[in-house]
Amino acid sequence: MNLIRDAWQSIIRRDPLSTDKGKSELVFLNVWLHIHPAKVKKENLKVKHTFYLGFITFFLFLILVTTGVALMFYYRPDAPHAYQDMKDLQFVVYLGSFLRNMHRWAAHGMVICVFLHMCRVFYTGSYKRPRQFNWVIGVFLFLLTLGLSFTGYLLPWDQLAFWAITVGTNIGSYAPLVGGRIRELLLGGHTVGESALLRFYVLHVAVLPAVATLLTMVHFWRVRKDGGLSRPVWKLKEAKSAELVTIGAPGNGAPLAVVPASKDKTYGLMEVVTGKPIFETVSMEEEEDTVFSYPYAFFREGVALLVTVASVMAVSLFWQAPLEELANPAKTPNPAKAPWYFLGLQELVSHSALLGGVIVPTLAVLALIAIPYIDLTPSRRPADRKWAIRAFTLFVVVNVVLIIVGTFFRGPGWALVPPWVHIVGAE
Amino acid sequence: MKRRSFLSWGTAGLVALWSAVGVSLGAVVRFLTPSVFYEPPQNFKIGNPADFSFGPPTFLAEEKIFVFRDREKGFAVASAVCTHLGCTVGYFQSDERFHCPCHGSVFGSDGTVQHGPAPRPLEWFEVTLARDGQLRVDKDHAVPASYRLMV
Structure with a gap:
């Protein structure tokens, strides 16, 4: 059957996977896999070095896109229908509540994993040169994750959604000069109503996912260009002060490069371009520490994907995503709480809307963005960066404490009530 | 070139x-x-003066306003929208104050902030008598808390 064999070979154009050439070609002849290097460093595959948090975040994003598109088949973003469609998804549509549960829990999981991923990158000092800008992209991806969660929060059009978004968008209107205008643009009106629902829907299913996808691509591309995942600091070897040799000095011409003399290999990229050729030195010791991406990296990524999907499914089987009664602009539930990841913000806002809701969060985001440009010590060893670690730990602890207080210790009228006290007659 | x-x-x-x-x-x-x-109109009629009782204010949920009627002083209309983050406040007869459920702001019966993060007192709106004898509220027209319509 030459026809079938020819057709197959027109699709799969690499050598057999039993050969090293085939293993390499699997990666770089495949548009989906070629973000990987053909070979990866062994340590980068170890779970305890990264906890695979970046991968897990990306896999949760994939789950969200898949389940989100499924939900779109049954959801109409207008005020009389949105809530009815939620009820249909809950009680009528086959697998409807399961898919909605997956979407909701994966979204919460993504917020947590993005944050943990940021912590991992900070504590390992992986934002340092040359990765400074990729940290900044990461901060924007974190903000986009919050934006996606926030816009998605309104769509069920229940009491929880309506009041969380009313409170959330009113925080924005405290921004000086432009605040009210931004709120009007976001809501398409002066109160949370039909146009707000439509706008949040378009942002949630089209605009923000597209921007997040683009930034994710840049994020991954830069990780790859910066030499893959940053390696644990204890694996980094002291640079040897080796003697230098000059290469490529034909006749009286200028040398092409001066590189350390060692048993390392030096590769030069020769191209018909003007300017200096690019030389890259690969340590032979490092070379020995690498393995082919196929199967070692792909297998581990596959396991991480399966574990992520299975976990979200398991959680979705046992815990239902909440759905309260239909949105009622006349009746504010008591207490009215924002989504949990904004409860730290709401806690600040309960003291001062301008200071807590606008100034402090803006400064916090600017500080996050500025970290790689302020912290200029090249060392990634924890002992050399005590103050950076203390400051960041303080930031993390304050965030977590504020969220815990807002979630568990705030009762009716936003009064401090411990979670073990039951208030009779509280709504 | x-x-x-x-x-x-x-x-x-x-x-x-x-x-x-x-x-x-x-x-x-x-x-x-x-x-x-x-969106709902900012200028609307709320009914005849006789529809409103003396004593505690009447809450109109759709319009988000409280209508006060006093034997000596007459009618006044207060906004039910908290000036902090837009939640709907409730009037509690037990202490004759407005309480916001979201962040615990408390307003006196004249709308002044007594407790919590609210930056401004509750708004008061102009209330007039329309030609057909109904009360007309204009939310675009804020008035001082002392404003009263005698009927």
């Missing part, structure tokens, strides 16, 4: 390009700003 004309055409081209970018951005913002708001 002469150097002089290249530079002037080039400058004109760049100015035109950036003007187009600026105008387009402005158009995007204007496009996203609704020209018509399909």
